[in-house]
Amino acid sequence: MTVMPEIAAAEAELVDIFEDLHAHPEIGFEENRTAQIVAEKLRAYGVDEVHTGIGGTGVVGLIRGKGTGNRCVGLRADMDALPIDEATGLPYASQSAGKMHACGHDGHTTMLLGAARYLAETRNFDGTAMVVFQPAEEGLGGARRMLAEGLFERFPCDEIYGLHNNPMAAPGEVSLVKGAAMAxxxxxxxxxxxxxxxxxxxxxxxxxxxxxxxxxxxxxxxxxxxxxxxxxxxxxxxxxxxxxxxxxxxxxxxxxxxxxxxxxxxxxxxxxxxxxxxxxxxxxxxxxxxxxxxxxxDVLLNDADLSDAYLDAAREVVGGDKVSERTTPLTGSEDFADMLKVVPGAYCMVGHSGDMPLHNPGFVLGKEILPVGASLLSRIVEKRLPLG
Known part of the structure; x- marks a missing residue:
């Protein structure tokens, strides 16, 4: 597994961010604390532009690479928790009764922050990387609200990528379905x-x-x-x-x-x-x-060519033996589909340790996924916006 050295060096900070977000979950369109932390971290990392309040509590950051190209690659993570009482017994368990990050969005947010830090430090790409932190994925229409408020009109984007943790796969395994991938x-x-x-x-x-x-x-x-x-x-x-x-x-x-x-x-x-x-x-x-x-x-549709690019990036991070193109779509749903209707892109699943399914009071996200996801998101930007 080839995690970016810069991201590996920042793993302790990623864990701290993740545990803090996990302990303070917020339901859709109420992610005020989370959005504030995200915006503060992006500014501290030297992200060129940080925009807040998009789609309620959404945050967008723009990072310009070393080159002068005008193409833009987007990366998206969701931030909201679920109305579930946590039963994990973790030392960093939810401190908010009836709220829990039982779907791993705290991990997704952390991974995208890790990618933003790396991209802002290295800038080894030609064009612009856009990081999108979306509210209210869990059935409340966060993506649609961001789109309605002009997300891609304000910040034009050529292609966009996302990921989701998968406790049912081995740690570091990356999988993707081309075409109709989620219901x-x-x-x-x-x-x-x-x-x-x-x-x-x-x-x-x-x-x-x-x-x-x-x-x-x-x-x-x-x-x-x-x-x-x-x-x-x-x-x-x-x-x-x-x-x-x-x-x-x-x-x-x-x-x-x-x-x-x-x-x-x-x-x-x-x-x-x-x-x-x-x-x-x-x-x-x-x-x-x-x-x-x-x-x-909507049905989540992965672009075939961009799926291939995403899988290639994954092979460079986790190794070819841990990357697979699946043929069976998932009957679960994901509102990143709404963004993919407007901008082409791809969405993959990344495995981690744990034996409880998503949306379960006992769900635990394996923290080893944090640098892996951050590296994958970073690498797809570098591959799609190559220097020279």
Whole structure:
């Protein structure tokens, strides 16, 4: 593994930054402390321009290389935490109840800071490196807000790269899927409005809870009996809310969940069948049922040529035996997809130690990934903006 010597020498600082961010997690669009630390570090590293408040709490830094070229390569990291109570027992565990960096965005932020420091110190590239610290990746639309506020109009960019930690891969393993790499996502809400009654006289009700429970079962057939076996689509009901008393049949019940897809056709099919099921249940039970669905993430599309460049950079950092081009996309979603719709680029996964999956209260990011990720992000800039 060939971690940049300058980054290896700064590993202790990276660990300190990471542990501090981990101990002070902030939910999407509330990353005020994190953004302040990021901006202060960028200025201390000698980054040429530091811009704050983009997309709420987003931060952008511009680093000019030794050459006079006008091309720009972007690097992006997300900063937000999740509404989870941490259960790791780490000495640097979350100090904020109900908030935890259970997806490793604290690590992503640290890695990009490490890359910014290296690039500002060495400047061995011809053009401009742009570092983008994005808020609110976890379903709150941080990328879209940055784009809506003119991210790439204010800071034109030729190509952009990102990465995500992967606790399910061996430390230092880098993988990437060309083309459709991660699923698009819809979130849906279903509200059943029935008629409540005394629990001792349920015949006087139109039981919203029973109707909602029936819908949960019916929704499981949307994929299994409608989506062709050669296509990929996931429909998951993740919430059910109804009732507040032991002796009352509730008048209303709410369901919520997500659709994951790789083609608009499959997304539209799933939405249409769910809407039909709701209409049918409303007619069958004599109640009102509202179905609403809205897009949260687009399908993440990795540019083929830039994916090859990213894989080449990874081979120089971790070695060819630890780099792979996967063919199976992930059904998880990532709002970096929105940036890739505007600017071509690529997104990879980097393995680290740990035995807990993402979004788990016991998730621990292996700190050995920090200099690896920082080196990978730095190297892709140098390769895409070569001097001479």
């Amino acid at each position: 698009g996502a819809q979130f849906f809400d279903i509200t059943v409005r029935g008629q409540g009654s005394h629990a001792a006289m349920p015949h006087q009700s139109r039981d919203a809870l029973v109707i909602a429970s029936s819908l949960v079962g019916q929704i499981q057939t949307v994929v299994s009996r409608n989506v062709p076996a050669t296509e990929t689509c996931v429909v998951s009901v993740t919430q059910i809310h109804s009732g507040a008393a032991y002796n009352v049949v509730p008048a209303e019940a709410r369901l919520a969940g997500t659709i994951r897809y790789f083609s608009d056709e499959m997304r539209d099919l799933a939405e249409s069948r769910m809407a039909d099921l709701c209409k049918g249940a409303a007619l069958a039970y004599g109640v009102e049922i509202d179905f609403d669905s809205h897009n949260v993430f």
